[in-house]
Amino acid sequence: MQDLHDKRLVLGLSGGIACYKAADLVRRLIERGAQVDVVMTEAATRFITPVTMQALSGRPVFVDAWDSRVDNNMAHIQLSRGADAILIAPASADFMAKLVQGRADDLLSTLCLARACPLLVAPAMNREMWLAAPTQRNVQQLALDKVKILGPGSGEQACGETGDGRMLEPLEIIAELRRFFQPKHFERLRVLLTAGPTVEPIDPVRVLSNRSSGKTGYALAQAAWEAGAEVTLVSGPTALPCPYGVTRINVESAQQMHDAVMQNLNGQDIFISVAAVADWRIKNVSPEKIKKDGKTTPNIEFEANPDILANVATQKNAPWCVGFAAETENLSEFAHAKRLRKGIPMLIGNLAQHVMDADHTTVSIFDDRGEHALALNSKQKVAQQLVSEIAQRYQQSRTTR
Incomplete structure (x- = not known):
């Protein structure tokens, strides 16, 4: 590098x-x-x-x-x-x-x-x-x-x-x-981020998860700290080292991530929801390891996990919120719709199959002015660009209140 x-x-x-x-x-x-x-x-x-x-x-x-x-x-x-x-x-x-x-x-x-x-x-x-x-x-x-x-x-x-x-x-x-x-775009700001996957238990040894590496979220946490912020990172399971200067809170499930975010929300200026949070969890988690008998398949029931970003955005005195959307098709359509549905000023989207587990990424920014694509670059460079873009929009929101 x-x-x-x-x-x-x-x-x-x-x-x-x-x-x-x-x-x-x-x-x-x-x-x-x-x-x-x-x-x-x-x-x-x-x-x-x-x-x-x-x-x-x-x-x-x-x-x-x-x-x-x-x-x-x-x-x-x-x-x-x-x-x-x-x-x-x-x-x-x-x-x-x-x-x-x-x-x-x-x-x-x-x-x-x-x-x-x-x-x-x-x-x-x-x-x-x-x-x-x-x-x-x-x-x-x-x-x-x-x-x-x-x-x-x-x-x-x-x-x-x-x-x-x-x-x-x-x-x-x-x-x-x-x-x-680095330019101090986030000087004296407090930033709360989520990153990585979440895991939902099926039984004591099996889980449902996703392929998120956490690299983008960790790169953003590092870039936010370099830009002058006090950064708290709520992270799902990942092998990545905690960025220097950043406070990391380790969680596993979506519910644990939700609870950690809510417990650390007070006084935050910006919330960036990067984590790939499971939409559903297992309703009937088995207390014992499910045995394979060769005749039947497990009867697994699902229930919805809390919507962390939407819940944060609706809080009284909520921080300025940034969402992420990883899609596999129709990125513009789905990302615009997600931003409006969550009620947030800015969303960052990409096609998951192009960047999953990679060290490089390309993203598009979605806001009230439309869609703005960033060029392919390392996740660290893209993170620095995103910090600058977030800071610009955050400061504009403060002056137009």
């Missing part, structure tokens, strides 16, 4: 055992298409070598403020010019203090002071160092100085203790970078 293909990053390493994570971070940034220039403090070279970072980044690594490889001998100026961001990972307690004080006693600190681009730091230190009053004051000051703090994480530390202070994992840092660079 080349989701950082147009980004040029300066990755700074200060001294700390978390430098070992920087090697994997560089590799993953390169995989995503970023250009990475690595700058290291002298202390960082005690934990990982410049040779390693150069091999992984494919570019020269800078340590010395007097490095003559830059034509004008001003690496502290040239490296940040044209960069989209400087990321310090790991950022030690000492280096964060330097940033607050505006010190410039080595290449990396001078580069940060002379930068012409955003600065992000991923703290990495012992839990007591992180909780110390001076460090917390420095964190607050960095935030006031418009420095973006990534993390830290919590867990087991190299010293053997457990707590806050761990540097975020490389994929978590990349998720934070993606969010940092």
Whole structure:
């Protein structure tokens, strides 16, 4: 996934055992298409070598403020010019203090002071160092100085203790970078989504379900978080990992999904119903495994499941609702009818046989103005487009009230 293909990053390493994570971070940034220039403090070279970072980044690594490889001998100026961001990972307690004080006693600190681009730091230190009053004051000051703090994480530390202070994992840092660079269409909004299939029990070992992978819903949850939203994802059974930054609530049946949505509906600004919810459930669920005797077939009775989207849309002070429709034929006719039947402002539809289990999709948006088709793309790219389209219509609805 080349989701950082147009980004040029300066990755700074200060001294700390978390430098070992920087090697994997560089590799993953390169995989995503970023250009990475690595700058290291002298202390960082005690934990990982410049040779390693150069091999992984494919570019020269800078340590010395007097490095003559830059034509004008001003690496502290040239490296940040044209960069989209400087990321310090790991950022030690000492280096964060330097940033607050505006010190410039080595290449990396001078580069940060002379930068012409955003600065992000991923703290990495012992839990007591992180909780110390001076460090917390420095964190607050960095935030006031418009420095973006990534993390830290919590867990087991190299010293053997457990707590806050761990540097975020490389994929978590990349998720934070993606969010940092995305337009904040959903800034300060709360978004509730459903995703994945539901399963309806027949007996203790058998269920009825569908082929939904959950990929579109999970991509939308990630895109909504990247766009600045606080995201709650109510998910049916799927093997997909929860998107970073998203709160996931696991359910199985349609009734469980309905109940979870209703319990978390208060205060939500937008509800996006992506899940492939079973329309019916088994009325006469067997308490024991149904045995095959070779003579008769089970007598299975069905009853309707609650209509989650319709129920949400009719609530007092309901959030702005978006529905999904996966059809196998007559998409325009059925999608328009479903949107009107549910009483919602926007519905997204596609032909299930073309996108089921795939990593790419093509969808059409249905609203009061008609049908608007989006081009075939990865589900993540389509999700980002949909977030922009949803945000535009949501904001218009707020101004026309």
